[in-house]
Amino acid sequence: MHTTDAAASEPGVFANGIWKQNPVLVQVLGMCPVLAVSNTTINALAMGLATASVLILSSATVSLLRHWIPPQARIVTFIMVIATFVTCVDYLVQSISIELHRALGAFLSLIVVNCLVLGRAEAFASQQSVRRSLADAAGMGCGFLFALLCLGTVRELVGSGQVFGYPLLGDRYQGWAIMLLPPGGFFSLAGWLMFFRWWTLRRHSASGSTFQLSGPTDG
């Protein structure tokens, strides 16, 4: 898990999550929902917002409780806190729109097992103050949302010529259906990972610094 950002200030912690330590594109965490519900932009947006809110709520709670939880009961307590917030978000989404809830399906409940949420609780929130945990969770949440939108836009645009349901490529565009199907998820994520790697490599070779790429981690 990543605890390298321990010394940064709150804005630094926040920015870290969005770009340098992006949970999806750099750390490769929480892949299941990223691949499963990124076939349209609107689903990606809803899933990203749901995950970010669970992440922020559970990080804050874990950070508040950090002195009272014995280390042996850590994981069980964290996961119960996360499950509670996921259930609450599930009910809130249902009260907003049944159609959206149907589109996200079981993946909404599966936020409980998103490695990212438990990972941040364990690696950051259980050791840091509430303010810093909030900054970290917000940063990671935004980074997750950003990555989901990257994937969702590409998949919907190439797969059906639309973004957020608005046709961008005209009526004559024949959708590349495979991008909406499971293989398309794997391919476009691979594409984005390569792009980010290329970007980082190029920037660091330009500035001449030696930078250790964070490879795939556990999760």
Next chain:
Amino acid sequence: MSQTSLNKTANPTSPWQIYLVVVGVGVTCGTLILAVHEATRQRITDNRAAYRDQAAITVLPGAIRVTSFRWDDTGQGLSGHWVADGDRQSAETILAGYDPAGALVGVAIEAAGRGYQDTIRLIYGYSPTQQVILGFRILESRETPGLGDRVETDSAFVDQFRGLPVQAIDRGNEEPRVELGGADQQRAWQVDGISGATVTSRAVARTIAESVARWFPRIEADLSTLREAHL
């Protein structure tokens, strides 16, 4: 939160303390879930009902309001009757749609069947007066985009179900057999499929046919309740 303040002073490695914290957190979490559940329950129920009513109206042309009915199987065989009730979430409920004058347009029924990839859920309208299917709408499917999902968009396929006759074949004292299609179409899957989506289009036709066969006798047995609900 009394448990948590207790733990602050105690030795955190004692099994009882761990147990207490876990139970304490569990109880707090359960209470929180219960609170949110109670707070959102009414809206969720309303949303679900509105979603289903909306779907029902799209397959019942001319209907402006719907009422849900549940089949009450009081006696043996078909001696039950329809009961109007508010539970619109059960798959065992049908929705009857009425025009502005209060006359029965038709009933909307939800059905599910196996498609190419996974289960297809759909809702279709049936007119008991004309004994025809009025149309259908897919509620949920994971069929191949660009191929299987054309069952919703291919107008030639969708139009076949507008006014598709339903025939009851009397077989004496057994339940009547019900089939889709007119005299020239002897079997359910003689509905023309879509090339490239053969399995999905057959699945839609078969799902509707099986569902009609199941509900037809009950609708016939107590049609007057459905008819007179808004007269």
Next chain:
Amino acid sequence: MVEATNPESLWSIFIRASLVNNFVLAYFLGICPFLGVSGKLQTAGRMGLAVAFVMLIATVCGFAIERVLDWIDAPFLNLISLIAVIATTVQLIEMFVKKVSPTLFRALGIYLPLMTTNCAILGVALFQSNHGYGFLQAVVFGLGAGVGFWLALVLIAGLREKLDLVDPPDLVKGTALTLVLAGILSLCFMGFSGIGGGS
């Protein structure tokens, strides 16, 4: 929410859960261990078996929990009870593996405790209730899903062992290459669509 019965045959459920709707390649569940422990064929095979076993247990637990919660009229506690039961089961298995085979325990490393947060395990428990299966059907579903997970893990591990012999460009090394492989595998598994017999 719980439908009366699902008339699907056991054989069809098994084929559909393991091949047509493969948990890893069609539903994207359990991607983390799929990417993380698939470097070596032997480890991957054992990890696959461990996860498949927990998936089977989770299905049975999920079935039981749903009935109990239905009976006490508290379906909103479903998720939290499921995850608590899974966490306990994983803990027990961890202790068991540590005692029986310390080598395997070291080989699985962090991925053994991480089984708690394996989407495939919670997913199988949630999906069986969505399908409205009876007890035997649910067990077969859990078994099929587990076999499917094991199969996907072993397949990708075999491919990655071969890939160690080649020298890809720096850019695609690592996760990106594995994801492309997974995409191709997923494409192959799409060929299974439609099999498993009619309903």
